[in-house]
Amino acid sequence: MSGKAENIYLVGLMGAGKTTIGKVLARRLGWRFVDSDHEIEARTGVRIPTIFEIEGEEGFRRRETQVLRELTGLRNVVMATGGGAVIAEENRRLLRDHGLVVYLDVSPAQLYERTRHDRNRPLLQVADPLRRLQELLAAREPFYREVADIVVDGNRCNAQAVVQLLTREHENLCNP
Ligand SMILES: Nc1ncnc2c1ncn2[C@@H]1O[C@H](COP(=O)(O)OP(=O)(O)OP(=O)(O)O)[C@@H](O)[C@H]1O
Ligand SMILES: O=C(O)C1=C[C@@H](O)[C@@H](O)[C@H](O)C1
Numbered sequence: 550m551s552g553k554a555e556n557i558y559l560v561g562l563m564g565a566g567k568t569t570i571g572k573v574l575a576r577r578l579g580w581r582f583v584d585s586d587h588e589i590e591a592r593t594g595v596r597i598p599t600i601f602e603i604e605g606e607e608g609f610r611r612r613e614t615q616v617l618r619e620l621t622g623l624r625n626v627v628m629a630t631g632g633g634a635v636i637a638e639e640n641r642r643l644l645r646d647h648g649l650v651v652y653l654d655v656s657p658a659q660l661y662e663r664t665r666h667d668r669n670r671p672l673l674q675v676a677d678p679l680r681r682l683q684e685l686l687a688a689r690e691p692f693y694r695e696v697a698d699i700v701v702d703g704n705r706c707n708a709q710a711v712v713q714l715l716t717r718e719h720e721n722l723c724n725p
């Protein structure tokens with residue numbers, strides 16, 4: 550089995566479905582599911598907005614890179630990464646070097662619908678969250694595409710269809 554296929558890392562903006570799809574995919578593959586955001590919360594004992602309040606985004610990014618260094622050392626893991634994990638070059642290299650990277654490509658309008666009632670995303674606590682999502686996508690899309698081995702349209706498919714697609718993709722890689 551190639552090194553790439555020993556882990557699957559999901560990247561994409563807030564609301565792309567990384568956590569939702571990652572959990573189902575891990576169950577399907579019999580792998581462990583990890584969520585880098587949840588790992589950061591578990592280690593600090595506070596929610597992400599509190600980390601942003603106390604340490605700023607910069608402090609959160611430092612913690613995120615530390616967690617990614619550790620989590621990419623595991624094998625047979627499906628990982629949901631934070632929406633901004635791809636910004637740092639080191640993080641992109643860690644993901645590329647240790648697993649198959651999947652970008653869940655979802656439009657800002659869909660992302661907005663999926664995240665509008667959730668207060669746990671500090672970057673979206675602004676007057677116009679849809680606009681913020683559009684700006685974040687414009688800034689990050691090159692990074693998502695650069696790091697990804699596979700781009701999946703996460704708009705129309707339901708989560709189950711995406712999981713089926715990725716399971717097939719994984720089987721093809723392991724049994725070419
Ligand atoms: N393919 C999908 N179709 C419809 N709704 C979805 C889909 N994927 C996720 N959702 C819904 O969108 C919301 C956000 O999904 P999820 O938490 O999995 O996103 P995320 O990518 O992990 O976001 P974050 O980066 O903020 O952690 C959830 O309520 C989930 O049920
Ligand atoms: O898009 C982002 O920058 C973020 C997404 C979330 O997953 C969290 O990692 C945090 O809220 C920051």
Ligand SMILES: [Mg+2]
Pocket residue numbers: 567568569584586629
């Ligand atoms: Mg998530």
